Amino acid sequence: MRRFLFVFSVLVSTAFHAQAKPDLIPYPQSVTMQEGKFVIPETLILNDQLPKEETEYFKKRIGSQVKFQTSRSTAKVNVMHMLVPSPKMPIHPEEDREKYTLYISPKRIFITSYTKQGYFLALQTLIQLFEEYKESREIPAMEINDQPKFAWRGMHLDVCRHFFNVEEVKQYIDYLAMYKLNTFHWHLTDDQGWRIEIKKYPKLTEIGSKRKESMIGAYVDNTFDGKPYGPYFYTQEQIKEVVKYAQQRHITIVPEIEMPGHALAALSAYPELACTKGPFEAATKWGVFDDVFCPKEETFTFLENVLDEVIALFPSEYIHIGGDECPKTRWKECAHCQELIKKNNLKDEHGLQSYFIQRIEKYINKKGRKIIGWDEILEGGLAPNAAVMSWTGVNGGIEAAKSGHFAVMTPGSYCYFDHYQGDPQSEPNAFGGFTPLDKVYSYNPVPEELNAEQAKYILGVQANLWTEYIPDFKQVQYMIFPRIMALSEVAWGTADSKNYKDFENRVVHQFAALDKMKINYAKSIYNISAKVIPGNNGIAYELSTSQNPAGIKYTVDGTDPTSQSQTYQQPIPVLKSMTIKSAYFENNQLKSAISFQTFTVSKTTGKTITLEQQPSENYSFGGAFTLVDGIVGNPRQLGKTWLGFQGKDVVAVIDLGQKTNFREVYFNTLENKGSWIHMAKSAQVFISDDNRNFTMIKEIGKDEIQNAQGKIRLNVGTQNSKYIKLKIENAGIIPAGNPGADSQAWLFVDEIGAL
Template identity: 40%
Template sequence: MKAGKWIGGAVAALMLWGCGNQTDEAAKGAAPLDVPVSVLPTPGLLQFAEEGFFVLPPKAGIAVAAGDEVAAKAAAFVATYAEKLAGISLTAGTEGAVRFVRRDGMAAEAYRLIVSGDGVTIEASTDAGLLYGGVSFLELLGHEPAPAGVRLKALTIEDAPRFGWRGLMLDEARHFRGKDFVKKLLDQMALLKLNTFHWHLVDDQGWRIEIKGYPKLTEVGAWRVPAGRAAAEDIDPATGKPRLYGGFYTQDEIREVVAYAAERAITIVPEIEVPGHATTPIAAYPELAVNDIPGVTAPTHAGSEWGVYTTLFNPYEPTFTFLEGVLTEIVDLFPGRYVHIGGDEAVKDQWKASPGVQAFIKEKGLTDEEALQGYFVERLDKWLSSHGRILIGWDEILEGGLSENATVMSWRGTEGGLEAASHGHDVVMSPSPTLYFDFLATERADEQPGRPIAQSLKTVYEFEPVPAELAADKRHHILGAQANTWSEHMRTDDRVETAVFPRIAALAEMTWSDEGKRDFSAFLPRLVDQLGRWQAMGIRVSDTGFAPAFTADRDGDRVSVTVANQLGYGDIRYTLDGSAPTLASPAVTAPLDLPLEGKLRAATFAGSVPIAAPRDFGLDIASLRTRMGGDLKHCDNALRLRLEDDGPLGGTRVPLNIDIMKPCWLYEDADLEGVTKIRVSVSELPFNFELASGIAAVEVQPEETPGGELIVMAPGCGGDRVATLPLAPITGETGVATIEGEIAPLGEEATLCFRFTRPGFDPLWAIHKVELLN
């Protein structure tokens, strides 16, 4: 992989530009490219021959048996990426240097790949096995242009997956992506041998799939006005109202994506939501609501808040007619075995308060509201079973008594999965936070919006799907594992990519490779090779796990700076003149003793390959006394989020760390010698969170003057007030605004505590940056 330009935004995304393909003339006399063997996920057996190799020319044939249409499609997929990765042109036919061969008797998804002196042979019994053998062949080609071909070492790979469910979930209810983005993601899943795409298409904030029998689901439910002043003031001239945000898939588009996935050995599992997360269908068809509670009305539009809504379906027969009508179209569109019915976070307040629902519970002989949810699950399970499908739901479906055939997706840790498997139910492990890609990979200040409790690459890699406590005769019920990409805080496509990549590679190896084959230290060098492949394919990859992080301690006119990265991998090199570090730059081997001036710039390399973009650290007094909001500590950890501002509508929005239950920040060990003023960059956010009964725990400091103020205390939150900065002058501004004022003299060092006063929950204020000034 060639060193080149770095690009980035709120997150530095790894995109290293390599050379373009050389001309045939330039290739004359060149030697074939020798590529180190690097296969990810690690195979069951990789054995080199004692000697020998095969030179794959830049133009070659790829052979499949006549009439084997599935093998031909796998060959076409391989040819596409051979061109993208190495500039190798493979032409399909019945003869060639690369051969796809059916062999009876091999396990499902298993393959054998043989490189010998006369070419490459990929053997498998199943369609998926042929594709996966082709994917491993692609990895042997490397990721550099090979105008003279590639010299492949003679070897044999024999491989099969550990788990049958190797999944990734994409939530599009919150933000609609479109089929091109989904296809791009499906390709990358196939290239890592993942085989299940869980498509979260409906929720309180959007309904993304056309249902012909119920057209209002998309007419009403696919569109919303995002929260915040910026969206409210964005008036659509065609309607005179705030511009709507959203979209949906037509059934033709769904069929197109399903077929595309099938050609890549990927099954799509669609999810609808029952009985909670039902705001959008009820907004479209209010007769589905619980309508007999005084003062409670059905929603009229999709929600623009994140969190847990209390809106539930009513349990009456017309609701089941609706649900079965939706499912009839769902099972027609999605031929896979599983249909996901949600079942999570169904707050039962409406059912408890409804006289009609309470009468229904009594009439049906149910014990309580949990049993009523079990009634929903049982009915849908019977309906799906009668149509040849298997119901799968989040682990809350255990609470009302689980239907005999149901499968559990364990998200609240692994306990639900352990319980379900122990009772003979199949289970997919998908625990929060470990396999939730909306949780950030690091706690760095330059991470993108998300949930800032770090779930690192290593955390994902080292997750074990089979609980140690599970009895040996029940372990076969663990079908596999899945990572979930909830998208509340992933407004843009690039944020999805940098949330998923590179952790998807850890997911792939964790679900494919035998437990005894997994070794994180051996995985990282192969991941570096995978970074090169992603670069060649134009995938944006977060580099924050490898990126340099700085800790400084000033002593007079000198600064001691410790530089390290989260994963402890690679060589960190630095400069002091503002230039980009190169392989010739000095390496960080100990804390750096530096003068109090200029700028430290550092980047991470793995061998000769740059794996993290340069990061800067100011060595002057002003920089050392400036902290970004992401570097401040929270006073509590009740519900920490990294949010983005609601504006501007276009362009970059800053990330803002906040505990929405207790908005309070600590600037620890602040250097206050000679400081007389404080400048704080803040942002006014909409409080767009549905917290059900949890709203009572949100802490609100009452305002002292109209508009509120930012109060600064020291030492810590129990100390004296040392600064008060009114918010009225900047109230109503879109984006980040700055307030400044005097701060009481405090001596050399103290911890500053920051809290906002405000008239109520909304708006919510957050800190972007704090500067201490002389």
């Protein structure tokens, strides 16, 4: 093993004080500023022993700024040899393969690393420095000692719901390289399309790579474009091309072949692999579907043959086999499945899922590879050597690590980039949730529940981009930038929420490079950030911006703000129903989108509220206070105004502060069965004066809730009490014939009011 030394030789530049630290992302583990500056010359002289592929990449990235020469002559470049053994330091390839040192003196630049991978990472740092100081052409002298905290630093891309061509996938890989991510999780098969050529099974792409139409708009619209989609897939030659491209950037591609669920596209081509006869077609809706692979011998033969071709194409250590969201409806009704459960002494259909995954794992292990799957592969018992990708929260990763299995943390509440990143009212349609830049940046991939030994099983962190609502590559760019920067610093191990403003400033400085690359990044960081807080006798609306707060202008009468509107100075009291609009102005020019929020004030608004059970982490923004913040949720946007509870009832107690008269209690809920969201079974209203003894004053059933279409208004007669308790009963287990059958239903609730 060798240590690379990368040296530039240029004229000397002097200075007499240390410089400000650079705007690097991810920020290195150690940056020591030195005196002096390195002046970027017209021609950089590179030693010809430098690693060729990595150096050519560097030259292409900064080639517009300088010219290049190569030389072996130490006399000409006034340096030592570039490639030398490193006998003085012990070499630990696994721990140190991504370690590097970058030393910039007023005369030259040195890079040392154990591997080409470390050298490449150092180049990414150097490219950012060249971009940052391109105007002055003077890079401050500094020494950077750096290496990542986590071995798995990943980004995922779903190409099944919407397809992206080879050149677009290559661009995506370039984005990972720019921010030192090293794993590309390529989601290649799903209900809506099969995207990889398998020569033994040509119908997978002849039939499974297309669908008759696509869902458009919000899910509640239930509308379709009526346009055939596909055939879209990657040939094996294209796959090889992309794999090589990624390898040149030291990025591992982990392919995902979904099983046993999310299989409709495959079943449309080979219906004999299902529990029922079909026929099937690739899904046109988004969501989860009952028809899955049947665990019979011909299915395992099919999957093993598919995996043979996949393994031949991808040299990655791990093969992702999905394992998520597999309804058990068909297995419960299938005589073969029930016989298999008895024959193998399995407890139930969840045990059958474990049987399925373990068979696949044994096969992949024989091929010298390992499996990784979504955390549902924990159902019925985890396969012996499997790694877990924890997405439903952090519990899957915790369970895996405590049992000695590796885990990649990718919880939806922090790492799903298909969620809204700004105010949903001013953002393009997205899947739901609310995951702004600062929330991504705040994530710690190592759960507090793990001790030091267990924490070693956390491989790293990954963000996922599901593309139901991302029809083109411009929207891909919009959804990952700038959140990929926050992810990169979290994965590198240098994120610090206490210094978020510093990170935010570095993000803004990165935008110049994105502009140069014509990347369509989200500018939500410039928009007004707003939150509702408790105020005197109700609530207040708190506004902030990444820019000068004196530039925030607002109105309370529903008109658009101008540069002459009222300047924001402190949280705005909301004592009655109103619409507040706000925007950021600079030099009297509008610089942000106009944000607006309508408030519906009732007798519960801003009051103290407690919940017996907490919402799911993915849909918990604002916590219980969201239910009394005066904001009525938009059923088309499952963003920050809704709380979501999976398999749990909502039991909320509101303290009105004093005995208060009211005649009506209201709340809002949703139904979106394709996403497993069901109307409540029932709702009850109780009152109390001591928060201990409650009397029920109103009860309604499922039919009444359904007829109200989620906008529940309950006439409770004339009441006078200090406490209101509302119990909303979850639908429970989703019944057969519905998407997600046999799984726990979601209950979404917003704004509990009293009039």
